[in-house]
Amino acid sequence: MLSIEEYIAKRKKEDRLDEFDGKFKDENLKICVNYIFEYFMNYISITEFEMKSIIKDERVEEYRKTLRAYEPEIIEWLTNIYDKSGKYANRIIGNMLEKYDFFSIFNTESEFREVSYELYKRITKRIPELKGQSEMIFQFIKAYHKKRAHAEGFSDYTFSNSILNWLEQTRKKYGVNIAVFAYKWLDQLYENKDLWPNTNRKDRFGQSEYDYTQKRNVFNLESLYRNIPKKAFIRGKKQELEALMMYIWLHNYCRDENGYWDEYSQKVLPIIDLQDKAQV
Template structure:
């Protein structure tokens, strides 16, 4: 069952109401007041037969709670789809977004809009009920970017390597709402699970039975396929000239979150790389 705010947001979307159009102010006021009457007189008018949907309402409410970080309009859209079709579209769309290596570096409407068109083309055949919903898909993708950037796996990390690196991370978030750490972690998660993309020179026969190779972190170049990744990376103020910083963050997470640092290589690595940063 939708809340009043969610119901109004859905009806506004269905009727294409633009509350900022002052020429239609009186008509919009009348229509929106009617939404409130509809909600209390019709939508909430539960008959004996409708009471059989109590379990469904509980299920929808539980789903709604999972979306508490999302914008009200986006949440209403997701809850409406779940209520009517039983699909958790935030998960389905989120899975597609994870296929884009640079999603967490995006910060412009143009990038999110382009991504929404790509997602729409992939989703429409499986989910025909999103037909003509490109605008809501765009709004969801923008909101998802912010929600995941703030609640993702790196949200509670207290990474400190150098003051300069931390300032870069903090200033990028403050100015562009881009979480550098989330981008790095998600790339490494993909990299760790796809040994086939590792260069042959970076592979060592694994000491574990569950995988074929271990990654050789002591290689001198192209660590974590950063050469090709950096070339393809969006050219932004906060990425230009930061290849070494990206490598350092990747090494940090690889040793502290993915593989462990039994040999104490982290300090040895910093002694080799930090002097180069000071000379920049």
């Protein structure tokens, strides 16, 4: 932005004004006054508007870059919403979806459609610009699930091949990432000690810790299997799910100081492998 002196000098140059020419003293005075008027009434206001527009465009483009994991149609939709409302629809809707305990293992159109119906009123209350866009909300919910399904890989998991195959085949065939579901379940367990049964508590240095060495109902799998949707990729996989959660817990939520994973895996993984071979 030019200063007033720079703006007047610029306009003088454009008009080839010679303020030292005494013949046009009165006329030059009026012209210079007009320069000042132009500066404050037009130049500054236009420039501020342009600057705000530039800043807004930059923010929109920065936001667009964060959406690369989505398909172009979804990116354009989310970007337009942000441009109009300044709201991050992917984050707002995503946070709502994360409240569903079993969202990460949904894999049918009817499940995603039901969620979109349930959330429509809440979503449009937070983002009024989405009223009448139920179909795009539905499409985004599916896209968000797909993005989450590819958020966690398994290449660095030291499992038996049968568990790794189960994880990979489930993602490939059903679009479901069991590891994402396991992380979410364990997050809730880790953050809410009220969910811990007395049999799975132990005191250490005056603090309560989760006892994952118990043989029954570790990670509340009994209650999980009572409530989990009946899915083909979950049915008969309770032991595999326990092993997956045990691996994640010992490698991410606590220090496996006593080498319990080695002990556990030597006992459990061979059994899982044998069961897997028997089913082939």
